[in-house]
Amino acid sequence: MSVHIVPRKIYFSVFAALLVLTGTTVFAATIPFGRMNDVVAMTIAVTKMMLVLLFFMHVRYSSRLIWVIVASMFFWLLILLLLTLTDYSSRSWFGPTVIT
Amino acid sequence: MSNELTATDARAHEWRSRFPTVNYLNADYGIKSWLLTKDHKRIALLYLVSVTFFFLIGGAYAGAIRLELLTPQGDLVQSQTYNKLFTHHGIMMVFFFLIPSIPATLGNFLVPMMIGAKDLAFPRINLLSWYIYMLGGVLTFSALLFGGVDTGWTFYVPYSTNFSNTYVVLAGLGIFINGFSSILTGLNFIVTIHTMRAPGMTWFRLPLFIWSHYATSLIFILGTPVIAITILLIALERLAHVGIFDPALGGDPVLFQHMFWxxxxPAVYIMILPAMGVVSELIATHTRKPIFGYSFVAFSSLAxxxxxxxxxxxxxxxxxxxxxxxxxxxxxxFVVAIPSAVKVFNWTATMYKGSISYDTPMLYAFAFIGLFTIGGMTGVMLAALGFDVHVTDTYFVVAHFHYIMVGGAMMGYLGGLHNWWPKITGRMYPEGWGRFAALVVFVGFNLTFFPQFLLGYMGMPRRYHAYPADVPLWQVLHVMSTAGASILGIGLLIPGVYFLWSMRYGRFAPANPWPATGLEWRTPSPPPTENFAVTPVVTWEAYEYRPVEEMRVIGPGESAEQAAGVQPPLDRAET
Incomplete structure (x- = not known):
C-alpha cells in the first residue's frame, strides 16, 4: 500500500486555517444573525470538519473504497438526524389534547 | 536462576505431556505469556474469563432482585437500594457480558480459524481491545462498589443529569471506555474477513457465523460512537451544565432517548446476531445438512x-x-421481523429430514429457536402502538427482552461454548451432564420469565421493589419467577463446574469430534498457535454435510493434520 507523503507546508496551513476558523466561530457568536445563527455556526464547523477529514485524515489522497466508507458514515449520520427530525418536525401537527 | 529454569521445565513437561502436540495452550507459559499475548485464541480465553466474572456479578444482582420480589413488601431492601440493584444488574449484563460475550470470545477464537487465517488482521489492537474492556469494566465496577448508580442501565435524563446523587459519571466513563473495545473488535473482524480469507474461501463459502459477525461488526463501528458521545454529553451536562438535554438550559430530554436508543x-442485534451465527453452525452440524437458503440467511444478517x-x-x-x-x-x-423470520424458517427447513442429534449444542439450538420466536413475536406486539401504550414499563417488556437476551443470546453462547469446547481446550465436556444442564436451564428460564409476561399484562410495573399484597395471583407469579431463577442459576452453575473439571479430567477431544465441515475442525484440538500447519485451500462449499448413514461407510474425512501426513498421537486417536 503506497503512502502519500503530504508536505509539511500543507499541514501547517490547514492548522492555521483551523485556528482562524475557530476564531471566526467565537467572533460570529457575538453578532446576532437571527435565524441564520445556526446556519453560520454550522457552516464554519462543517468547513473545519472537512479540512480535518480531507487533510489530517488523508481521505483526500485515499482510494475510492475509503471514499465510499466515509460516505456511508455520513449516510448513517443522516439516518440519525433525519429520523430524529421526523419526531421534532411533526410534534406540533398534533395539538395538545384538551379534556372538557 | 537454574532452579527457576528447572521448575519451569518441569511445569512445561507436565503440561505438554497432557496435550500430545505443541498447541496454543502449551506453546508458552507464565502469566506474562497470557497478558502480553497476541494470539487471538489466547485473547479469546482472556475475554472468556472476564465476561464470566462480570456475568457472575450481574447474576448476583439478579438473584437479589428476585429475592426481594418474593414477597409483596419491601422487606429485603428498600426502593433506593432496589434501584441500584436493577441498575447494576442491567449495566453489568448488557455492557460487560451480553455485548462482548459471543463476539469477543467465540468470535475472537473462531473468525480467523473459520476463514483459514493465522490470526486477526491486527493482533495488537485485539489485545488492546481486551485491556480497554478491562479498564472500562474496572471503572464501572468501582462505581458500583463505591456506592452504585440508581439511574437504570438506560441513564435517562433528566434524572441522570440533574437529580441522581450516585456515581453516574464514573459508571458512564467505564461504559464510554468500554465502547472503544467494541469498536476495535468490530474493526478487526471487518478487515480480517475482507483481507485474510484463505485461497478459495469466497464470500459465499463463508460459514454463516462469519456473516453474522460481519454484520455485528458493522453495528459495532456505526453505532458505538453514538452511545459513547451520548454518555459523554451526560457527564458534560452534570459537571459543566452544558445545555443538551435540560430544557432549562435550552436542551431537550427526549433528544437523549433518541441518541441513546x-x-x-442496534445493540440488541449485537447480542442476537452472533448467537444466530452460532445457531446456524449448530443446526447444520447436528442435523448433518447444509443450511436451507444459505444466501437468504447470510443477507438476512445484513438486513x-x-x-x-x-x-x-x-x-x-x-x-x-x-x-x-x-x-x-x-x-x-414490524419490517425487522421479516429477516428474523427468514432465519427461523430456514433453520426449521434445514432440520426437515435431517439426521438430528440431541447432543448438548443442539439442545441449546432448539431452545434458541423456540425462545427467540417467543421473544421476537412479543417484540412485534410491543412494536404495535396501541398495545405498547398498555404494557409500557411493565414486566411484559422485561419478559420480552429477557426472552431475546437470555433465551436468545445466552442460549447461543452456551450452545456455541459446548460445540467448540473440544476445539478450545482439547477436552470433551461430559455429554450427559451437558444435556441435563441444558434441560435445567431451559426449564429454569421459562419458569423465571413466562410468569413475567402475565404479571406485565396484568399491570405489574418494572423497577418496583414492592407490589400490592391484595392481589394474591401476583405473589404466586413472582414466587414462580423467583423459583425459576434459582433453577436457572443452578443450571448455569453446572456447566461452569464441568467445564472447569473437563479441562483437567475430560477425555481428549479428537480434531473433529462432531464431525463438522468447517475449517476450524480441520486442524488439531487444541489448534497450534498458527492455527493451520499449512494454509488451507478451500475447494468445497459451506456445509457440505453427509448424512450419518454415509458417514459410517466413508468416515468423517481427513483432518488437516492427517492431510499433512502427521500421525495423530495415540492417546488422542483412541478417543
Whole structure:
C-alpha cells in the first residue's frame, strides 16, 4: 500500500486555517444573525470538519473504497438526524389534547 | 536462576505431556505469556474469563432482585437500594457480558480459524481491545462498589443529569471506555474477513457465523460512537451544565432517548446476531445438512443490521415523541421481523429430514429457536402502538427482552461454548451432564420469565421493589419467577463446574469430534498457535454435510493434520 507523503507546508496551513476558523466561530457568536445563527455556526464547523477529514485524515489522497466508507458514515449520520427530525418536525401537527 | 529454569521445565513437561502436540495452550507459559499475548485464541480465553466474572456479578444482582420480589413488601431492601440493584444488574449484563460475550470470545477464537487465517488482521489492537474492556469494566465496577448508580442501565435524563446523587459519571466513563473495545473488535473482524480469507474461501463459502459477525461488526463501528458521545454529553451536562438535554438550559430530554436508543436498539442485534451465527453452525452440524437458503440467511444478517438502525423510536412511544414519528418507527419495527423470520424458517427447513442429534449444542439450538420466536413475536406486539401504550414499563417488556437476551443470546453462547469446547481446550465436556444442564436451564428460564409476561399484562410495573399484597395471583407469579431463577442459576452453575473439571479430567477431544465441515475442525484440538500447519485451500462449499448413514461407510474425512501426513498421537486417536 503506497503512502502519500503530504508536505509539511500543507499541514501547517490547514492548522492555521483551523485556528482562524475557530476564531471566526467565537467572533460570529457575538453578532446576532437571527435565524441564520445556526446556519453560520454550522457552516464554519462543517468547513473545519472537512479540512480535518480531507487533510489530517488523508481521505483526500485515499482510494475510492475509503471514499465510499466515509460516505456511508455520513449516510448513517443522516439516518440519525433525519429520523430524529421526523419526531421534532411533526410534534406540533398534533395539538395538545384538551379534556372538557 | 537454574532452579527457576528447572521448575519451569518441569511445569512445561507436565503440561505438554497432557496435550500430545505443541498447541496454543502449551506453546508458552507464565502469566506474562497470557497478558502480553497476541494470539487471538489466547485473547479469546482472556475475554472468556472476564465476561464470566462480570456475568457472575450481574447474576448476583439478579438473584437479589428476585429475592426481594418474593414477597409483596419491601422487606429485603428498600426502593433506593432496589434501584441500584436493577441498575447494576442491567449495566453489568448488557455492557460487560451480553455485548462482548459471543463476539469477543467465540468470535475472537473462531473468525480467523473459520476463514483459514493465522490470526486477526491486527493482533495488537485485539489485545488492546481486551485491556480497554478491562479498564472500562474496572471503572464501572468501582462505581458500583463505591456506592452504585440508581439511574437504570438506560441513564435517562433528566434524572441522570440533574437529580441522581450516585456515581453516574464514573459508571458512564467505564461504559464510554468500554465502547472503544467494541469498536476495535468490530474493526478487526471487518478487515480480517475482507483481507485474510484463505485461497478459495469466497464470500459465499463463508460459514454463516462469519456473516453474522460481519454484520455485528458493522453495528459495532456505526453505532458505538453514538452511545459513547451520548454518555459523554451526560457527564458534560452534570459537571459543566452544558445545555443538551435540560430544557432549562435550552436542551431537550427526549433528544437523549433518541441518541441513546440509536445505539442501544442496534445493540440488541449485537447480542442476537452472533448467537444466530452460532445457531446456524449448530443446526447444520447436528442435523448433518447444509443450511436451507444459505444466501437468504447470510443477507438476512445484513438486513437485520441495517434495519436495526431504523427502529429506535419504538422505545419512545410514550416519551412525548410525535405520534407521526411513532407510526413510522412502528412500521419499520414490524419490517425487522421479516429477516428474523427468514432465519427461523430456514433453520426449521434445514432440520426437515435431517439426521438430528440431541447432543448438548443442539439442545441449546432448539431452545434458541423456540425462545427467540417467543421473544421476537412479543417484540412485534410491543412494536404495535396501541398495545405498547398498555404494557409500557411493565414486566411484559422485561419478559420480552429477557426472552431475546437470555433465551436468545445466552442460549447461543452456551450452545456455541459446548460445540467448540473440544476445539478450545482439547477436552470433551461430559455429554450427559451437558444435556441435563441444558434441560435445567431451559426449564429454569421459562419458569423465571413466562410468569413475567402475565404479571406485565396484568399491570405489574418494572423497577418496583414492592407490589400490592391484595392481589394474591401476583405473589404466586413472582414466587414462580423467583423459583425459576434459582433453577436457572443452578443450571448455569453446572456447566461452569464441568467445564472447569473437563479441562483437567475430560477425555481428549479428537480434531473433529462432531464431525463438522468447517475449517476450524480441520486442524488439531487444541489448534497450534498458527492455527493451520499449512494454509488451507478451500475447494468445497459451506456445509457440505453427509448424512450419518454415509458417514459410517466413508468416515468423517481427513483432518488437516492427517492431510499433512502427521500421525495423530495415540492417546488422542483412541478417543
Amino acid at each position: 440509536f445505539y442501544s436498539h 437485520i443490521a441495517i434495519f436495526g438502525f431504523l427502529v429506535w423510536g419504538h422505545h419512545l412511544f410514550v416519551s412525548s415523541q410525535s405520534v407521526y414519528a411513532g407510526m413510522i418507527f412502528s412500521l419499520i419495527s
